[in-house]
Amino acid sequence: MVKLVGAAALAGLGLILHEGDRVQLALALVTAAGLAAWALRDLLAPVRLAADLDGVTVVHGFAGRRRLPWASVEAITVQRRTRFGLAAETLEIDAGESLHLFGRYDLDAPPDEVAETLRAARPG
Structure with missing residues (x-):
């Protein structure tokens, strides 16, 4: 608003x-x-990222959704970059042929916490 x-x-x-x-x-x-x-x-599309036992749902395009089964998720990492004295953290979900990036404002939480939550939600 x-x-x-x-x-x-x-x-x-x-x-x-x-x-x-x-x-x-x-x-x-x-x-x-x-x-x-x-x-x-x-x-x-207020929810940019969601996870359950079957996989992860990410926003695709302007407001579309894309379902990623856990088997297609290769890595969940947090990248840290410093530029012009400002630090930025980005959650990266690598799904093989696609890479999904989320900043703190997309997640409404620190990317480190979201990465840990995703790793814990992932079966196996």
Whole structure:
């Protein structure tokens, strides 16, 4: 909801403050549309990753779902990268021919914790 409110506020500010500058108005509206699309994705597919005894379900594309049986999951790892002084952690699920990446905000939890939970949920 915060993203939708932000998109509306950005569009409103662009309309109010553009002072005849069409480029400024276009940039504000395009940015607001992008933020609204991001919010729509979160509303259509709020659960980005789910696991059960049979496998893992991941978001595929904008809001689709893809089922990965445990047999196709080759590795569950957490990658850590530091760039420009900022550290980022990414959960990687390697399913052979596809690699699925999830950040902290996709998971709503630290990637380390999610990786441990997935490893514990995996049979065998």
